Structures are given as structure tokens and as C-alpha cells.
Amino acid sequence: MRRFRLWLICVVIAAAVAPVHGQERVKVVASFSILGDFVKNVGGDRVDVTTLVGPNGDVHVYDPAPSDAKTIAGARLLVINGLGLEGWLPRLLQSSGGKAAIITATRGIAPLKVGSDADPHAWQSVVDAKIYVTNISDALAAADPADAGVFRANARDYLTKLDALDGEVREAVAKIPPSRRKVISTHDAFGYFAAAYGIEFVAPLGVSTESEASARDIAGIITEIKRQKIPAVFLENISDPRLIRRISAETGARVGGTLYSDSLTGEKGDAPTYIELVRHNIKALTATLAD
Structure with missing residues (x-):
């Protein structure tokens, strides 16, 4: 009898926590x-x-x-x-x-x-x-x-x-001096971030990573970095780092780390969710630009 009662209790509990709908996901x-x-x-x-x-x-x-x-x-x-x-x-x-x-x-x-x-x-x-x-x-x-x-x-x-x-x-960006709110990223993936939060991004590639930067484009960006005293360049998790490292070497601009643009990471990475992606990016930006 005790076993039956225990079994019955288990059935009731299982029914209570089971989805009330019978539909497939x-x-x-x-x-x-x-x-x-x-x-x-x-x-x-x-x-x-x-x-x-x-x-x-x-x-x-x-x-x-x-x-x-x-x-x-x-x-x-x-x-x-x-x-x-x-x-x-x-x-x-x-x-x-x-x-x-x-x-x-x-x-x-x-x-x-x-x-x-x-x-x-x-x-x-x-x-x-x-x-x-x-x-x-x-x-x-x-x-x-x-x-x-x-x-x-x-x-x-x-x-x-x-x-x-x-x-x-918004609170994090407010801590960055306005004169330092300029960075270089690999491709033009941060326009909406720039429009919303007031950090200017300059990129050698266009809105797609399929595009290629010409020697003239790269020379123009190097000149812009020096003219505006842009303090940092950032890698991206989906892009070849060699171009950004070259620009850093030729300008002296600091490599501020990696930004996550078009993709999350795996579960053990820095940005396994959208919220963690945004938090990682703003932390990387402020750690470099607020100095």
C-alpha cells in the first residue's frame, strides 16, 4: 500500500510539472x-x-x-x-x-x-x-x-x-572622454552602435566581410588615425586579424582587444549570448578608451 501511495504521489507531481499543452515544440x-x-x-x-x-x-x-x-x-x-x-x-x-x-x-x-x-x-x-x-x-x-x-x-x-x-x-560610454570616442574596427559592423551610443567607428572594409580594402583605403585610414589621434584599433572574432595588426603597427594605435560583431561564441567563449556580447564589447571599449 505504501508503495502504491508513493507511486501515486509521483504521478501527481509529474502531471503537475508536465506541459499542459500536448503540442510538439x-x-x-x-x-x-x-x-x-x-x-x-x-x-x-x-x-x-x-x-x-x-x-x-x-x-x-x-x-x-x-x-x-x-x-x-x-x-x-x-x-x-x-x-x-x-x-x-x-x-x-x-x-x-x-x-x-x-x-x-x-x-x-x-x-x-x-x-x-x-x-x-x-x-x-x-x-x-x-x-x-x-x-x-x-x-x-x-x-x-x-x-x-x-x-x-x-x-x-x-x-x-x-x-x-x-x-x-549608455552609462559606460558616458565615462569615455568625447575626444577619445573613436576606434578602428575591421568591417563596418558598428554603425547602429555608433548612432545609438556616440562612439565613432572607422573600418577598412565595408558592411560585408566579402569586400576587400585597397591600398588606397588602408593608406587613408592610417592618415585618419594619425590626424584624429584615434587611440585604438580592434580585432573582430569573424575577421582575419592581419589587416588590423598592420594598421596598428604603422600608426602606433593600441590593439584594444576583440569585438564581437556578427556572431556569438560557443558556450565557453566571451560572448555565448547577445547580452554577454554587448557587455563584452562595451567593457573592451571602455577599458581602452577611458584611459
């Missing part, structure tokens, strides 16, 4: 790691997230594998950045033959322009990241109406964290 594919992190924060345990371009991957130059088409074919929702970031995506979608709903997470964001190109790196502004999260929450709610309340509650919690993060960044 929503299968979501995100084009790259930062979007995948947003989806995980909004979807929680109600989603199954696969990321095409994984940690430390370069979404600009990604070469899809045949298995990616199969992954998309089995998804209910595909989350992309848009603004020209995933140039390889149209052919992949065609080959997948899938019917996943596609959500462009930058919808509603006014894109910055670099020459004639749209700057796709809107997540670098935490204010714009909140728009990403809202769009993803709406898309998940449409894909799985039964769990819409859960998605919206998760999004509210995450947006509160992003509000606090935005405040952290």
Missing part, C-alpha cells in the same frame, strides 16, 4: 547565432531552435551545406535578418522546397546606409534589438497561437533585460 530555424539567441529567449522550452551559421561563423560569406536545405524543409518558422545580410539564402530556400513561414526580424527598423548599401547590423543597437525581439515574439505567437501568452511573457521579461542593458551601455 515549434521547429524554428534562425539564419545565424544572434537571431538564434533571441528566439531561444522568447520561445523558451516551447521551441526547438536550429541555427544555420553557428558560433564564430561569418554570415556574410556562409556557404550552405546540403543538410541546411533539409533543416529548413522541416521547420515551421524561419527567422532571418534581412537588409541584404543573407545573400546566400534565396538559392537555399529554392532548394529546400519547404513551406516555413519567414519572418524578417529587422521589420520596422529604418536601415542605415553605407554608400548605396543598407547596413544589416541593426542588432548592434540594443534599442533596435528590442524590435527584433518583438517581431520574433509576434511570429512565434502566429505560428503557435496556443502558446502565444507564453511567448509574450518571455518577450516582456527579455525586453526588461535589454532595457537594463541599454542603460549599462
